[in-house]
Amino acid sequence: ALFLFAELTLIQAALLAIILTPTDAALSKGLLESTQVPENIREGINTESGLNDGLCVPVFLIFLLLANNPELGITASQTMIIFTRELGIALLIAIASVAIFIPTLNFAMQRHYFAQKTSPFLLVGFAMAIFSITQYFHSSGFIAVFVAGLLFDRFSPESIRCEIVEDSEHIADFAALLIWCLFGFVSAYLVLPKLSFEIIIYALLSATLIRIIPVMLSLQFTALNIKERFTFAWFGPRGLASIVFTLMVIDTQIENKYQIATIAMTTILFSVFIHGITTKPIADSFAKK
Numbered sequence: 001a002l003f004l005f006a007e008l009t010l011i012q013a014a015l016l017a018i019i020l021t022p023t024d025a026a027l028s029k030g031l032l033e034s035t036q037v038p039e040n041i042r043e044g045i046n047t048e049s050g051l052n053d054g055l056c057v058p059v060f061l062i063f064l065l066l067a068n069n070p071e072l073g074i075t076a077s078q079t080m081i082i083f084t085r086e087l088g089i090a091l092l093i094a095i096a097s098v099a100i101f102i103p104t105l106n107f108a109m110q111r112h113y114f115a116q117k118t119s120p121f122l123l124v125g126f127a128m129a130i131f132s133i134t135q136y137f138h139s140s141g142f143i144a145v146f147v148a149g150l151l152f153d154r155f156s157p158e159s160i161r162c163e164i165v166e167d168s169e170h171i172a173d174f175a176a177l178l179i180w181c182l183f184g185f186v187s188a189y190l191v192l193p194k195l196s197f198e199i200i201i202y203a204l205l206s207a208t209l210i211r212i213i214p215v216m217l218s219l220q221f222t223a224l225n226i227k228e229r230f231t232f233a234w235f236g237p238r239g240l241a242s243i244v245f246t247l248m249v250i251d252t253q254i255e256n257k258y259q260i261a262t263i264a265m266t267t268i269l270f271s272v273f274i275h276g277i278t279t280k281p282i283a284d285s286f287a288k289k
Contacts, residue, residue, distance in 0.1 A: 008256055015067050019060070020206050020267050036286045038228065061082060087139075087140060093134050098151040234278070
């Protein structure tokens with residue numbers, strides 16, 4: 001980014017990089033739901049997309065602070081405090097919330113304290129409550145909700161879990177589609193008038209090679225074969241977390257913020273097409289094998 005966009009400073013380029021680091025498994029849902037694809041690949045991609053947006057939050061906040069106040073310096077101790085606050089509080093809230101929610105849910109269901117048709121909203125409300133409480137304490141709502149989901153999946157009774165999660169997923173899918181529609185409207189306004197050759201080159205590289213190379217290297221010493229490693233590396237679609245980070249940048253007084261937003265949104269737009277088109281062929285290739 002620093003090489004292609006002369007107007008960006010090093011901190012602004014780093015901010016753009018961290019905006020485009022999180023992945024969104026929703027855009028490769030066809031792959032995740034295909035039983036033809038090895039389970040460890042599907043679980044790995046899903047787990048990565050759930051964790052990496054939350055893990056990026058502390059780094060993103062540091063770069064956001066530095067980009068907003070270029071004269072400000074952040075020490076190693078301040079960085080550790082930010083990481084501890086963002087991740088530590090999130091984990092505590094997730095554990096405490098699940099410890100309260102599961103017994104309460106069991107108690108309510110045994111006594112029929114709510115109508116069956118309203119049950120999907122329980123899990124959605126639970127997730128929203130955890131996110132809101134965590135954000136109130138200036139921690140990572142992303143991490144808190146994801147960890148709470150893992151704990152709920154592990155410790156809740158199977159009869160309750162299967163029914164509530166399946167119904168709640170439809171609400172989540174609808175909300176995600178609504179956000180993508182809004183993203184399309186904003187892209188038409190923000191991206192298309194400012195599109196340039198440099199932005200197109202960066203967006204293509206960011207959606208492909210800039211992810212593929214480091215992921216392939218990191219999986220070099222695993223038991224995965226070359227095709228499985230490439231599948232893992234290829235499916236890094238940018239999605240909702242990147243959109244949220246972009247909106248947070250637009251809401252600041254950072255210089256070149258609209259340039260950063262345009263580049264990020266163009267990359268997300270390219271990712272939607274690139275990863276959306278390739279999901280089914282790659283999933284089908286495992287079936288043929």
